[in-house]
Amino acid sequence: MFGVSINNIIDIDQKYYSMEDYQGDVPRWCPGCGDNGILTAAQRLCREEQLPPEKTVFVSGIGCSSRFPHYMNTYGFHGLHGRALPIAEGVKIRRPDLHVFVNMGDGDCCSIGTAHWIHAIRFNMNMVVMMHDNGIYGLTKKQASPTSPKGTKSNTSPKGSYLDALNPTATTLGVQNVSFVAQAVEWIPELLYEIIRQAYKHKGFSFIRIMQRCPHYTPAMFDPLMSNPENLVMVTHENGMQMSDALKKVYKNVVTHDPSDMSQANYYANMTDKMPVGILYKNENVPCYEELRKPERTVTAKLKQEALEKEFDKFGIMPTE
């Protein structure tokens, strides 16, 4: 109306954020650690989307990968081992206006934090979840994790682990209300960024399993995948991951898969001979818990004060004559 669009407002205080604006402490990961690439991709996303640092929270548990929030110059919460998700849920339900990101290790997510993981999928709260899967407990110096391939020799399995590895993508797909499942490898930066970007765009719980090299404890774990591009299946779609022509020349194993197709998603998630990379499943129509349980009454400063005073009154001393 009035010949002007109401959205046409100068935001004088708006600042342009460059990569440096998102860089926190200097990372203390081992040289060559795959976590670095994930950090770069996350910072790049923040810059491309110009996420205000004060409106962005990175939440983590405990582990090498969980040091992530220290390296982001945004808000962050370095939590308890396995408890990144409940913390992130708390942040989101109270402050749905914040952009919430979660970083967990494979031990963090699939071992001690499994219960939270399963329920977080079902809650489907709008956040991006990056599971750094190096197939080992890194921080505590090499113990087998649920995702360690069978036969992994470690401090807790000197003769090699006995069980088949847990499959995080297939597990996630099996939980009610699942809305976004993707798999990435940290050593192809273009696709890592693309997948994190799509996860950010998706409204709901966006779970990404990221294969992450730990050159310190499991240096050879991903060698077969890295040395032979044929071992990766690039799962692309117009509604899913897209890749550049240059990359298609290197990774020729490209398939098209509509991420709304659950049975095909299961097929790819359960592939054993090859490793799929891309967006396996996406469903925009699953409701988010924070919206279902949106508080009807906003907590005003006045209300807070009343509540505090009521609480303090319990300890108050009545004046006597």
Added chain:
Amino acid sequence: MKNEEKKGRENAAVSGSEAESSDLLAALDQFSQNSAITNAADDSGEMQEKGESPYVLKIEDAQTSTASSEEIKYNHLKFHLTGQAEKETSTVPSIDKMLPALSYPFLNSNLRYDFPVIIKNTNWINSLKDFIDLQANENSLTGDEKGHFQRTLLKLEKIIKELIAKKSIADFREIWKNAAKILLDSQNSKPQNNDNVKSVLNDISESIDPASKILSFASENASQVIQASRLHSWYKQMSKHVSEIEDLVLKLSHIKEAGLSSSSDQYSAEALHETMGKTGEEEVDFDSLSEIVGKSLKQDILPESRLKRIESVLNTLNNWLKILSSSENSEKYLAKLEADTVQKALSLYKKEKDELINLFKAIRIARLEKEHRYDESKHDPFFAGFSALYLAEDEWACLPPVLLFFNASKIKGGDKADLIDILSSNMPVKVVLIVDDLYNSSTVYDESSYAPGWSAVLGKMVLSLNNCFVLQFPLSHAVQLQDEISNGILFHGPTLYSVYDGYTSVKTGIDPYLKSASASESRAFPLFSFNPANGQTWADAFSLEKSSQNEAIWPSGKILLKDGDKTNEQLLHFSLADFLTGIDRYHAHFLPVGRSEWHDEMVNITDYIDPDFKNSSTSVPYIAMADEKGTLYRVVVSKTLCNLCLNARNLWRNLQELGGINNSFVTKKVAEEQKILTQKMETELEKIKTNHNADMQRTIEDLTNEIIANIAGGLLSDEMISLTSASSAPAIPKEKPSKKTESTNSEPKAAEEKEKQAVAEEDDEEEMAFNDPYIDTPLCTSCNDCMNVNSQMFGYDENRQAFVKDPKAGTFKELVTAAEKCPVKIIHPGKPLNPNEPGLDELVKIAEKYN
């Protein structure tokens, strides 16, 4: 609390504490969760509570009224009918502290309007915001620097707006420079970052046309806008002739010079001998030659009358060339063609017409003279009778239009009649009528009737003249209407620009830009154009296209309304009454009512005056308004204003019909046609149905006959059944469809082979081409390995991916080590730079693997 909900809450809570039933404790619970996050998050949480977004209006329970509901209703009705109210409730702000609810969001001073505007830069008119956006996107900066710069420009825009707000017009380049200086001074903390920004800002200021001006929203700038449009169109039109005029001036000057220099000395025998040199000495008789040439030339080439004619033509043409030599000179020339009375406009027009005729007469004479074809006996009488009738159409278009300015509230009675005369003439006089006080310009102004003033309806009246271009618009829309404004200038006949300036002379109420725009939104001053050059039918010439929501009677907009804990979207209409709230003298016609006194007899004014709406005799019309804090009130409107609204509604409906919107004739005709069509279709349908039934009947009969025949033939065996059913059922596939992976992998095998080859060839080329070290940067995983080897030699780019920053900053050995360490093997060490580095043989061998 339901069990399930409770479980959910426990899971979501950080502390996991049992949820209490008391609301206050629940609030405390949530508060403690909140403080566990961070301080700043809490800060913005406060922000949220303050107003969520500036566009949310709220309803508040003012103190409850002491009056009974019947008393309140009676009071409102009485106000509506008589304009008299019982004592107002004290908590409700007075009407001058409020504005229409739909205007409320537009209060924001950071909103980017089309004003200020820039005139006479690359285009004749541009809004400052479009200029800024263009600069933000088209500059030499890249990457982050560009991102920073775009934000910087927005700050600059704000500074410019503040600078220009104090004046109504200024030199744009000056303002730009001043603003840039203020901006750079304020950012002086980091001078090293400012260098590039400074130079780009400087480049922009250099690219600004020195003649360009920046205008804030002010009444006097309406004339500036029309002047700029005239200058632009006229200059463009004239420039088509400039090169011919220059050429003619040159040729005629030559002829004149040649003629003048042919004095007798020049043609003496000696002089001629001199010019010929030695060659002609023997053959030529210079004395005779001198006699012939000297005589004939002087008289034949430049007799007195011709010299005079040429000089006069040259004089005329040179004068025009001077005028056209720069847009500044043209502007000066055009400035003389402005009048404030009809008489003056007429005399200017006549003078101008003569000058134009003179110009084209001069051009025609010059064309003849250039080729020495001017024959006095033939051409003199022709040019003596040269008049306007001899001009071609595009020559006529060069006539600079005379501008005639009027202020609607100051125009005198006699001028009004003359104005109609001039608008019904054929003269290209462009009348600019600045309308300030829409509803008070009538001389027969009467308190009780409040008829719309003369100026509000002049535009519509002039439509009936049929050969006059009409553009009625609020000044706020000047940029959006730039083409229409230019068309008015280009139109060969008279033009009326009726411009509403937002009543800037009265400095109360809302921003004049908004007031101006709301005049056309509210249909008080509808935006329309009538261009007879487009054709003679209404459909061709008349247009409401640029009028907002022109299909609707009143435009509508949505607001967010917060009522207690709930926020809802609400649709509101913008009526004439909303517009009139901005004019002081109508304030007595409005009675604001707080929430506690709202009742069910209140009807929205747009419904109230709708002839199809059923009001009871006790209904009271109201509009929605908001105070400065965003609290919503209902405002009861007097009967008198309702009549005015109805008036404006009818006027607008009438314009809609002219514009082909809900045209009553068309509607009638369509209804008739539809009736005929439906009847036709029904009979068709009936026919089809009967035919179909007959067909069915026949088929059924045929089939029964067949089956009976089959039974009779004893052919109803098992075999027969299976045969018939198999032919209709879909075929069962023999194989399962192959997996998608397999198909995409197997099919294009050949193509893939080819591609592989191509890639291999490309790789070869690359290998040969590079001796310098390089990194496949897009593949870098930012792992820091190379940086740890030598952070001078390697660096990170904007995306934090590595590249070879300085190959000389380290040894070849370091390059090779980094290549070995790089987990994704993307460092290519190339050939060593220093042939004397120890152990090179070994290193080169290793490097080969990575090159």
